Amino acid sequence: MEVILKLFFYMVCILLPLHMLMTHEFHRWQREQTVRRYGVVVHRFEALDDASEVIGSYCGAEIHRTVTFDGTRYEYFGVAPSGERRALRRDELYLDPGLLYVSRDES
Numbered sequence: 001m002e003v004i005l006k007l008f009f010y011m012v013c014i015l016l017p018l019h020m021l022m023t024h025e026f027h028r029w030q031r032e033q034t035v036r037r038y039g040v041v042v043h044r045f046e047a048l049d050d051a052s053e054v055i056g057s058y059c060g061a062e063i064h065r066t067v068t069f070d071g072t073r074y075e076y077f078g079v080a081p082s083g084e085r086r087a088l089r090r091d092e093l094y095l096d097p098g099l100l101y102v103s104r105d106e107s
Contacts, residue, residue, distance in 0.1 A: 039088025040069055042095045059097040067101055069093055074101030 042048065045061070050068040057063060058079055066075050074093045080100040088094055091103035 039090060039092040039094065041088065042069060042093060045095070048095075058099060061095075061097050061099065063099055067093065067095065072103050074103050076100075077102040 045051075048067050048069050049071070051064040052066040053064065054062045055065050055076065063076055066073055068074070077092075077100045079098050080094060081098060093101040093103070095101065
């Protein structure tokens with residue numbers, strides 16, 4: 001009986017952390033897939049992780065050459081009407097008041 005309990009204990013010590021790690025990675029992968037499938041809409045500039053140099057302005061908002069959101073870097077692509085933010089393709093980021101950025105990552 002003692003041998004069976006030890007075996008059960010060792011299996012739990014190995015399988016529980018493995019299960020937790022796989023669950024964590026699965027949820028992280030799902031979040032990444034959701035962003036890549038539908039694009040990103042950012043309403044506030046402060047939500048961005050980083051922004052490069054300013055290359056212009058549009059409706060009072062500065063246009064940056066590149067911006068980083070959630071670890072993904074996006075390059076400025078152009079201006080999009082506000083109604084088009086619902087039709088974002090994968091790897092696109094819409095920044096209010098209508099700036100469109102595209103990810104050039106090959107991942």
